[in-house]
Amino acid sequence: MSNYITLHLKIWRQENAQAQGRFEDYTLDEVNQDMSFLEMLDVLNEKLIKEGKTPVEFDYDCREGICGSCSLVVNGRAHGPKRLTPVCELYMRNFKDGEHVTIEPWRAAAFPVIKDLVVDRSALDRIIEAGGYVSVKTGSATEANSIPVDKEKSDQAFDFATCIGCGACVAACPNSSASLFTGAKIAHLSLLPQGEPERKRRAVRMVEQMEKEGFGDCSNHAECEAVCPVGISITAIAKMRKEYMHAVFSD
Amino acid sequence: MNLESHEPSGPLKEKWTKHRNDISLVAPNNKRKYKVIVVGTGLAGASAAASLAEMGYNVQSFCIQDSARRAHSIAAQGGINAAKNYPNDGDTVWRLFYDTIKGGDYRSRESNVYRLAEIANEIIDQAVAQGVPFAREYGGLLANRSFGGAQVSRTFYARGQTGQQLLLGAYQAFMRQVDEGKIEYFPRHEMLDLVVHDGKARGIITRDLVSGEINRYKGDAVLLATGGYGNSFYLSTNAKNSNVTAAWRCHKRGAFFANPCYVQIHPTCIPVSGDYQSKLTLMSESLRNDGRVWVPKKKGDDRHPNDIPEDERDYYLERKYPSFGNLVPRDVASRNAKLVTDDGRGVGETGKAVYLDFRDAIERDGKETIEAKYGNLFEMYQNITNDDPYKQPMRIFPAVHYTMGGLWVDYNLMSNLPGLFVLGEANFSDHGANRLGASALMQGLADGYFVIPYTLGNYLADAELPDVDLKDDVFDEAADNAQQHIDKLLNVKGDKTVIEFHRELGKIMWDKVGIARNEEGLKQAMKEIEELRDEFWERVRVPGDATNYNKYLEFAGRVADFLELAELMARDALDRDESAGCHLRTEHETEEGEALRNDEDYSYVSAWEFKGIEEELEHELHKENLEFEFVELKQRSYK
Numbered sequence: 085m086s087n088y089i090t091l092h093l094k095i096w097r098q099e100n101a102q103a104q105g106r107f108e109d110y111t112l113d114e115v116n117q118d119m120s121f122l123e124m125l126d127v128l129n130e131k132l133i134k135e136g137k138t139p140v141e142f143d144y145d146c147r148e149g150i151c152g153s154c155s156l157v158v159n160g161r162a163h164g165p166k167r168l169t170p171v172c173e174l175y176m177r178n179f180k181d182g183e184h185v186t187i188e189p190w191r192a193a194a195f196p197v198i199k200d201l202v203v204d205r206s207a208l209d210r211i212i213e214a215g216g217y218v219s220v221k222t223g224s225a226t227e228a229n230s231i232p233v234d235k236e237k238s239d240q241a242f243d244f245a246t247c248i249g250c251g252a253c254v255a256a257c258p259n260s261s262a263s264l265f266t267g268a269k270i271a272h273l274s275l276l277p278q279g280e281p282e283r284k285r286r287a288v289r290m291v292e293q294m295e296k297e298g299f300g301d302c303s304n305h306a307e308c309e310a311v312c313p314v315g316i317s318i319t320a321i322a323k324m325r326k327e328y329m330h331a332v333f334s335d
Numbered sequence: 336m337n338l339e340s341h342e343p344s345g346p347l348k349e350k351w352t353k354h355r356n357d358i359s360l361v362a363p364n365n366k367r368k369y370k371v372i373v374v375g376t377g378l379a380g381a382s383a384a385a386s387l388a389e390m391g392y393n394v395q396s397f398c399i400q401d402s403a404r405r406a407h408s409i410a411a412q413g414g415i416n417a418a419k420n421y422p423n424d425g426d427t428v429w430r431l432f433y434d435t436i437k438g439g440d441y442r443s444r445e446s447n448v449y450r451l452a453e454i455a456n457e458i459i460d461q462a463v464a465q466g467v468p469f470a471r472e473y474g475g476l477l478a479n480r481s482f483g484g485a486q487v488s489r490t491f492y493a494r495g496q497t498g499q500q501l502l503l504g505a506y507q508a509f510m511r512q513v514d515e516g517k518i519e520y521f522p523r524h525e526m527l528d529l530v531v532h533d534g535k536a537r538g539i540i541t542r543d544l545v546s547g548e549i550n551r552y553k554g555d556a557v558l559l560a561t562g563g564y565g566n567s568f569y570l571s572t573n574a575k576n577s578n579v580t581a582a583w584r585c586h587k588r589g590a591f592f593a594n595p596c597y598v599q600i601h602p603t604c605i606p607v608s609g610d611y612q613s614k615l616t617l618m619s620e621s622l623r624n625d626g627r628v629w630v631p632k633k634k635g636d637d638r639h640p641n642d643i644p645e646d647e648r649d650y651y652l653e654r655k656y657p658s659f660g661n662l663v664p665r666d667v668a669s670r671n672a673k674l675v676t677d678d679g680r681g682v683g684e685t686g687k688a689v690y691l692d693f694r695d696a697i698e699r700d701g702k703e704t705i706e707a708k709y710g711n712l713f714e715m716y717q718n719i720t721n722d723d724p725y726k727q728p729m730r731i732f733p734a735v736h737y738t739m740g741g742l743w744v745d746y747n748l749m750s751n752l753p754g755l756f757v758l759g760e761a762n763f764s765d766h767g768a769n770r771l772g773a774s775a776l777m778q779g780l781a782d783g784y785f786v787i788p789y790t791l792g793n794y795l796a797d798a799e800l801p802d803v804d805l806k807d808d809v810f811d812e813a814a815d816n817a818q819q820h821i822d823k824l825l826n827v828k829g830d831k832t833v834i835e836f837h838r839e840l841g842k843i844m845w846d847k848v849g850i851a852r853n854e855e856g857l858k859q860a861m862k863e864i865e866e867l868r869d870e871f872w873e874r875v876r877v878p879g880d881a882t883n884y885n886k887y888l889e890f891a892g893r894v895a896d897f898l899e900l901a902e903l904m905a906r907d908a909l910d911r912d913e914s915a916g917c918h919l920r921t922e923h924e925t926e927e928g929e930a931l932r933n934d935e936d937y938s939y940v941s942a943w944e945f946k947g948i949e950e951e952l953e954h955e956l957h958k959e960n961l962e963f964e965f966v967e968l969k970q971r972s973y974k
Contacts, residue, residue: 133832133876133878134832134876137878139878141884141885145400145574146407146575148410148617150496150499151574152409153405173715175718206522209520212506213511213513218465219511220508221389222382222389222508223386223788225463229421229477231463232476235475238468239468241466241468242500245468245503272466272468278464279466
């Protein structure tokens with residue numbers, strides 16, 4: 085049976101990238117604990133619209149943890165209190181009656197705020213653009229089973245490939261580094277024979293693009309791994325460094 | 336109007352080869368003279384944009400998400416079919432074709448479906464070459480599993496995230512072309528109108544979702560890969576932003592909408608729990624490989640499922656369909672879930688659920704094996720419902736998942752409007768009245784990687800395409816039209832929210848245009864939708880303004896379009912006075928409650944032409960008769 089709680093929300097409001105942002109307080113009664121966190125915000129917005137106020141903007145799409153759109157810092161933690169859970173899959177049963185909840189956008193120089201809790205993450209696209217692919221034109225592939233791949237390696241590659249590109253790693257990092265995101269793609273492709281021919285070029289171009297976008301360096305805090313909703317291991321970053329060093333120093 | 340499918344003649348197995356031999360080509364150095372607009376970046380859109388750019392065309396690509404990688408294909412869980420026959424279980428291209436056309440209850444084109452089955456193998460090759468990490472055996476080769484509607488194992492998968500991995504493969508190929516300068520990329524842009532010049536699609540009008548600006552783009556062809564319209568039901572497994580707007584606005588410009596009543600209701604979703612609910616979550620069909628579906632034999636049995644003894648359980652799918660058992664096609668499984676819950680044997684708080692039980696599979700294979708196969712799905716279920724599916728059965732119920740209908744296209748994927756091509760879920764072409772599991776990924780990628788690269792060239796090579804100017808009257812008119820629609824939405828200043836209207840529409844659709852339909856209900860639905868639409872334009876309240884990021888304004892435009900499309904869906908369901916696949920008219924059932932087709936009168940594709948909108952929607956029905964040269968039409972049986 086459903087339980088209802090009251091929440092005191094403190095939400096970041098910001099008109100656009102240029103405007104000065106501020107926190108605003110809202111109290112929401114009768115929050116059903118079977119609701120998801122985003123449904124709770126839907127309810128708040130319905131209330132604000134009815135009162136003639138401006139609703140809170142936040143990004144979302146699939147609401148089942150795979151598209152990577154949702155991007156909220158809840159009580160200081162990217163995606164909120166539950167490990168391995170993006171905020172769209174966070175349920176209100178993880179909160180207590182009368183709790184104060186602070187909601188902020190991803191904060192990083194490379195992610196300018198668009199409005200309220202919505203940020204511009206196109207820098208992540210540009211990192212992939214720099215080399216996060218295998219250059220294989222449509223039609224030129226060989227028969228699928230002509231490339232056997234060691235199952236263990238394939239499974240490892242998969243673990244890195246599950247990155248949903250949400251950017252929580254950047255939001256959690258004290259340096260706003262995108263190393264976990266970048267490392268995950270480099271690790272995925274470098275573990276597979278298909279990724280072999282472009283290994284060096286890929287590592288160099290992606291790492292350099294990451295720097296160009298204004299993301300910081302990694303200093304091994306591992307905050308990224310702690311908030312990653314799909315559990316990408318920080319070994320991705322070790323792998324990225326190794327690939328980069330190998331590319332730069334070997335010939 | 337004569338609907339020409341432009342299918343090539345000759346034996347089924349040679350049609351596609353013959354077509355490729357016969358169609359016109361654009362020479363490599365001429366491709367760079369053409370600009371192609373691609374709307375949508377899911378499997379179909381991203382694969383088309385990447386492939387066309389690789390060939391040398393200049394591509395402009397638009398999506399509503401903040402990144403191409405977030406298109407809703409990302410959420411597909413189960414897998415992708417191909418008749419590689421790696422398991423050596425007798426699969427062939429013919430069988431894949433036959434299962435797909437039979438699964439669609441013989442309401443699709445033979446030639447299209449055969450081509451799809453033929454191309455499927457190449458898709459697997461392409462994806463593997465891109466580094467898509469499909470499941471593998473210890474020997475390092477690819478693994479397969481079985482899916483509904485087939486008696487062979489032909490589904491390739493990447494855990495429960497096959498859509499994600501395939502989309503990332505296509506997205507990465509796409510981003511490579513962005514880097515090459517061959518794709519100009521516009522995320523957070525929504526297409527609001529199609530520009531038709533001299534009878535041909537020559538451009539689009541978009542809204543920049545960040546700045547609110549209305550922009551104009553011109554091209555030599557427009558490719559629509561904008562997905563399906565399942566969100567007309569409000570609650571569905573679709574992503575929240577999935578919508579029909581781009582397709583509907585093309586429809587209002589003259590593109591025919593085909594088979595709008597064919598909506599797939601997926602049998603294995605997490606049941607609805609409350610009014611606040613914003614979407615439904617799918618539990619992959621792959622679970623039916625090991626899970627057993629049942630309800631109590633006794634009505635209103637409210638014991639805990641684990642306390643109900645074996646002989647008091649009704650494994651109704653296994654009982655009724657011994658040869659396919661729990662792996663019957665989706666429409667059959669959904670309909671049976673409705674039958675048992677209507678019979679008062681549903682379970683859970685609302686009584687609108689059935690059990691999907693893994694007890695026997697865990698006993699047989701061990702918890703570890705089941706966890707390796709379905710771990711992420713079990714976790715997702717537990718997170719949402721707070722119940723542990725390792726210890727008690729899941730509760731599941733059907734939910735709207737996919738729409739087989741869409742804009743009408745010919746064999747070349749071109750709509751009746753020259754220059755407007757429609758790919759993936761947005762078109763109607765390959766799934767008939769019911770789509771089999773693991774066929775959507777196959778179709779989206781077939782269209783994008785391996786069909787449109789040939790058929791687009793054929794059009795461009797032969798079409799006369801004089802230069803158009805963004806200042807031409809047709810662009811002015813379309814841009815004004817888009818702007819006026821937005822102003823109108825903002826100026827109602829009523830007292831009811833967009834979500835309230837959407838939820839009400841969803842209820843009408845689910846109750847009267849859902850799993851089972853009848854004449855009376857459909858007529859009533861059309862009337863109620865009209866009334867709701869009138870009320871929308873009198874009472875809707877859209878907050879904010881049009882000059883910056885405004886999610887509720889986006890939604891308002893989409894719901895306004897759903898309020899029109901929904902009426903056409905009901906009308907199409909009313910016109911189709913037979914049952915076929917997912918479209919069950921209660922007037923036409925076999926004694927066992929299966930869909931009873933009427934091939935004599937309804938073996939056609941309904942293609943609706945928009946004729947205006949006053950009180951009600953005006954449409955004219957055109958029919959494309961389906962000819963079956965190679966398969967024999969039978970009553971589907973999965974017994």
